[in-house]
Amino acid sequence: MDRKGEVATRASALPGDGGGVGDLAAERHAVLASSVRRDALAILRAAPGPLTAAALADRLDLHVTTVRFHLDQLERVGLVSRESDRSGRRGRPAAAYRVVNVDLTAARDQMIDALAAAAARGGPSPQQDAREAGRRWAAGLPVPQGDARTLLTDLAGQLGFNPEPADGGIRLLACPFRSAARRNPQVVCQVHLGLLQGIAARAHDGDQVGVGLVPFAEPQACHLTLTATPTHQ
DSSP: OOHHHHHHHHHHHGGGOSSSHHHHHHHHHHHTTSHHHHHHHHHHHHSSSOEEHHHHHHHHTSOHHHHHHHHHHHHHTTSEEEEEEOSSOSSSOEEEEEEOOOOHHHHHHHHHHHHHHHHHHOOSOHHHHHHHHHHHHHHTSOOOSOOHHHHHHHHHHHTTOOEEEETTEEEEOOOTTHHHHHHOHHHHHHHHHHHHHHHHHTSTTGGGEEEEEEEEEETTEEEEEEEEOOOOO
16 A cells, blocks of 8 residues: 555544544543533533632532532543633632533544645655645634634644643643554644644744644643744844
């Protein structure tokens, strides 16, 4: 089988690739077996903005420690995201949570399209072809105004990567294509890198930020690195 056929086979294998979209959907189904978590999601969806664990505990009539446990489970599978509550109070800001609207089916279809495009190029470098396919994916996505870190965090959340701020970049705690990425990081991870580079390039500070990706920097997490690039005066 030639390289085009191999990459196309990888693309067609994504829907049931063991640790990919199907498994993440199954994990989310298991997490949502809890009525408390379903109620927490319903409250977060109805709220005009992010809520702290204490605010959720008050509405659910539960101890805040119990609510934090359930929020951790929802965050683990990418159903909620955490951010700092900057409400003006003194001291360390509390964590606040909002619902992440994830369309795994759309993400899967877009990933297959990107892999197919990489296969069609047939160039000498699969990695370069994959990154270019990811950039074309990014070019077709609606991107609001904002800085690179914010845009990348929002997009990664929408695609089911469960992003978490980190020093020097963003930790990606989940991956809808994890099993395929472990088998073929030179293609799958490079598509993701091209996608994220393409999104960052459209940010208002895109020419000042270099984007890199360290696949499986931790057993269950990848690291998205953001580095300042020199600007020409």
